[in-house]
Structures are given as structure tokens and as C-alpha cells.
Amino acid sequence: MTYQGVLKKMMTENAEQIQYYLDMNSDFLNVNQLLNKEISISFVKYECLNCHLEKPIYRQGFCKSCFFDTPNAGDWIMKPELSTAHLGIEDRDLAYEKSVQLKPHIVYLANSSNVKVGVTRKQQVPTRWIDQGAHEAIEIVEVPNRYLAGITEVALKEYVGDKTNWRKMLKNDIEDENLIAWREKLKKFIPDEAKEYFIENNSETHLNFPVIKYPVKPKSLNLIKTPNYTGKLVGIKGQYLIFEDETVFNVRANEGLVVAITI
Structure with a gap:
């Protein structure tokens, strides 16, 4: 077939x-x-x-x-901190950008090859973690727009990775991490604009791949x-x-x- x-x-x-x-x-x-x-x-x-x-x-x-033309590939997709819809400023298509950027976003920690910080729309949890091959993940901040998530990610990646080593992930060369402890350790580095959105009490999500x-x-x-x-x-x-x-x-x-x- x-x-x-x-x-x-x-x-x-x-x-x-x-x-x-x-x-x-x-x-x-x-x-x-x-x-x-x-x-x-x-x-x-x-x-x-x-x-x-x-x-x-x-x-x-x-x-x-x-x-270089479609709003689905604007720079803010890969760099959320460049989002401007919350200011009413258009990149390529303001209506589209508002529909994506002005939704609740999650800043998370995921462990696929190592602990990394990332950003995704709330509705994409846990899909985003699955796509990255993470065997465990946890939400740390939930904010009302993509810009706040982006500046939080930029601040935190000074202290934790933001990339996945695809070879290590596929080899399953991984170690379990205490993501709650990581969350608490990184709390003090969250920008002032996002501190009120810190998630105090939640648990890790564990994922089982076929x-x-x-x-x-x-x-x-x-x-x-x-x-x-x-x-x-x-x-x-x-x-x-x-x-x-x-x-x-x-x-x-x-x-x-x-x-x-x-x-």
C-alpha cells in the first residue's frame, strides 16, 4: 500500500x-x-x-x-520577545498576529537532552513538549501574551539552556531532573513584568514515547x-x-x- x-x-x-x-x-x-x-x-x-x-x-x-511574506513565518515566531501585537504594532498581518500573540502563553522547562526553557501557547501544552522529545516538563509561568513569555525566556536562558541536542535526545541519553527544584531556582530571575504570573504549585508532566x-x-x-x-x-x-x-x-x-x- x-x-x-x-x-x-x-x-x-x-x-x-x-x-x-x-x-x-x-x-x-x-x-x-x-x-x-x-x-x-x-x-x-x-x-x-x-x-x-x-x-x-x-x-x-x-x-x-x-x-519572507507570510505572517506564519514572522521573526516573532522564533523570537517571541519581538512580538508587538500587544502594542497594536503590525509586523506582517496585525489581525493574524493578534490572534496568536494575544493568547495565554506558557514559559516551561522541558528535559529532552538536558533541561531547557521554552515558550508555547497554552493550548499547545503538551504538544510542544512531545514535538521536542521531552520525557518530562513543567510549566513555570503563564502570561497573557507572547511578548511577556518571550522576555521571560530571554531572561531565564542566561541560567538554563534553550536548545535540544537531537542526537542525545534520540539516543535516550538522558537523566531525570527535579524540574520543581529548577523552577524554584529560576524564580528570582523572572522579569518584574512577569513575576505575578509565576506558577507556585504544579507537578511535572511525564511523557512516554513509542x-x-x-x-x-x-x-x-x-x-x-x-x-x-x-x-x-x-x-x-x-x-x-x-x-x-x-x-x-x-x-x-x-x-x-x-x-x-x-x-
């Missing part, structure tokens, strides 16, 4: 074991059901997630012109350089597919590629 569609990040459901789903246009695949099966992935063409034209993907699933076998030396599959790949799927973590030969494929990093998946 072959399924074809443009790659978008896998949708997830936080159950006893995280469930992963791929939207392949007219088909909807539960990726967990492919574990222990041999699958083939083939590159077919490009399709920009914004204009839907067959143009090379530049970043985040967009062609170059869309990346992995049969972790790779020792993960090697990343580049579908543009290797347009046809076949392997046995042995795990899913973050937005990565893990194969028995230690090849790993980052679905999110390949958004905008039309692929054929044969089972």
Missing part, C-alpha cells in the same frame, strides 16, 4: 503511550501501527505549505518568497540527497522516525516535501 502527500508535522495525542498521526492528504495514518514494519519513503516533489506551488522549500515548509529500540549513533536521512529509503521502523520520538539501521528522519524539518510512503 502506498500513500502520497505533502509532509506536515505529525499530529500527536498524549495517551499512556504517545500516539502519532500523519495527514497524507486523502489518508490519515496512525504511525504507531507501522512500528516493526518495513516502510519506504520516497521524495516526489516540493509543495510550499503557503502558496502550494512546486517551488523549493526554503524554511519551515515555505518557499523563499512565502517565508520506541522499541533507540539508536546508538543516529544518522539523519536527507531525502533530497537520498530520495528513496527503505527501513524497519522501530521508534517515534519528538518529530523523528527511528529505523532499525539507526537512520532517523525528522518529519517536521521536511515539511513541504511531497513524499510517497509504501508499507
Whole structure:
């Protein structure tokens, strides 16, 4: 059976074991059901997630012109501290920016390869943590807009990391951390504008990924350089597919590629 569609990040459901789903246009695949099966992935063409034209993907699933035009790729996406909708100042599309930036946001600590600080909209908890491959996470601040979350993250990353080591995460080379203790340690570094939003009493969220076998030396599959790949799927973590030969494929990093998946 072959399924074809443009790659978008896998949708997830936080159950006893995280469930992963791929939207392949007219088909909807539960990726967990492919574990222990041999699958083939083939590159077919490009399709920009914004204009839907067959143009090379530049970043985040967009062609170059869309990346610099669509409000879905504004600088404030990656740098929340640049958000200006709370001031009524437009970046690319104020209505869109208000719809995203002026929603409750969470500043959190997550442990995927190490403890890191991050920002996400409240409605994206725990999806954001799943996408990062975090096995444990905790909310530390809940603020009414993206700007406050951004300046809090900037302040805290002076004292804690803000990046995930994807190889370490995929190897499951991790240690449990006391995130409540981390939260208390970082409390004093929260900017004055956000101090009132500190979350005093909550507990860690623990996440269980569907992995049969972790790779020792993960090697990343580049579908543009290797347009046809076949392997046995042995795990899913973050937005990565893990194969028995230690090849790993980052679905999110390949958004905008039309692929054929044969089972």
C-alpha cells in the first residue's frame, strides 16, 4: 500500500503511550501501527505549505518568497520577545498576529537532552513538549501574551539552556531532573513584568514515547540527497522516525516535501 502527500508535522495525542498521526492528504495514518514494519519513503516533489506551488522549500515548509511574506513565518515566531501585537504594532498581518500573540502563553522547562526553557501557547501544552522529545516538563509561568513569555525566556536562558541536542535526545541519553527544584531556582530571575504570573504549585508532566529500540549513533536521512529509503521502523520520538539501521528522519524539518510512503 502506498500513500502520497505533502509532509506536515505529525499530529500527536498524549495517551499512556504517545500516539502519532500523519495527514497524507486523502489518508490519515496512525504511525504507531507501522512500528516493526518495513516502510519506504520516497521524495516526489516540493509543495510550499503557503502558496502550494512546486517551488523549493526554503524554511519551515515555505518557499523563499512565502517565508519572507507570510505572517506564519514572522521573526516573532522564533523570537517571541519581538512580538508587538500587544502594542497594536503590525509586523506582517496585525489581525493574524493578534490572534496568536494575544493568547495565554506558557514559559516551561522541558528535559529532552538536558533541561531547557521554552515558550508555547497554552493550548499547545503538551504538544510542544512531545514535538521536542521531552520525557518530562513543567510549566513555570503563564502570561497573557507572547511578548511577556518571550522576555521571560530571554531572561531565564542566561541560567538554563534553550536548545535540544537531537542526537542525545534520540539516543535516550538522558537523566531525570527535579524540574520543581529548577523552577524554584529560576524564580528570582523572572522579569518584574512577569513575576505575578509565576506558577507556585504544579507537578511535572511525564511523557512516554513509542520506541522499541533507540539508536546508538543516529544518522539523519536527507531525502533530497537520498530520495528513496527503505527501513524497519522501530521508534517515534519528538518529530523523528527511528529505523532499525539507526537512520532517523525528522518529519517536521521536511515539511513541504511531497513524499510517497509504501508499507
